[in-house]
Amino acid sequence: MAELRADRQGAHRVAFDKNKKIILATQNTCGICGRPVDKHLKAPDPMSPVIDHIIPINKGGHPSDISNLQLAHWTCNRQKSDKLFKQPQEEPKVLGNRNLPQMMNWAMYRG
Template sequence: MKAKRLDRDGSHRKQFERNKKRIYATQTVCGICGKPVDFSYKYPHPLSPCIDHIIPINKGGHPSDLDNLQLAHWTCNRQKSDKLLNTKKAIKEQVISNRNLPLTIDWFNYKSNSK
């Protein structure tokens, strides 16, 4: 049985949603790659905005604390996954392995027909 995520369907859900709205209202730059986030993109677009847990929940990070949340692009957050990053340059400096493959599409220059 999969563990229950407290920020999705547990006791931290309300506080997480409040903090998510706060971050969306005050932040404009991805905390992982450092590039601007365009709020006109909606999921499942790779550059759509999402909330990243700086210290992943499964590594002991708090599920709803504002100090543990940051704005991120969906694709940056997926690439980071449950890793701990020390600097914003860490993604570019990681060793390439079968778990951490480079992106084959430059999503920052991707033009969608649906927008």
């Protein structure tokens, strides 16, 4: 017999169900594709809402911590499976003018 995942049994199940309700009440877009999720759709509709583990349990993700859970479409969650996706890194902000594009050849400037 297959072993049940941690989010489907014991204390984690109670916490997962509680956090699932919070996410369904507060999130409206798929954490994977970024499009709106219609919460009125029911399984087996491919666009029905599900709760996705951002870091999969088998890759060390917490089974019931709300910071590891997000709303997703069923089909997006199936395609993601147990893959890890890097979060897009924000470009570093330039605080000085040393990295600005050169608009003038200052070597030829005579003051």
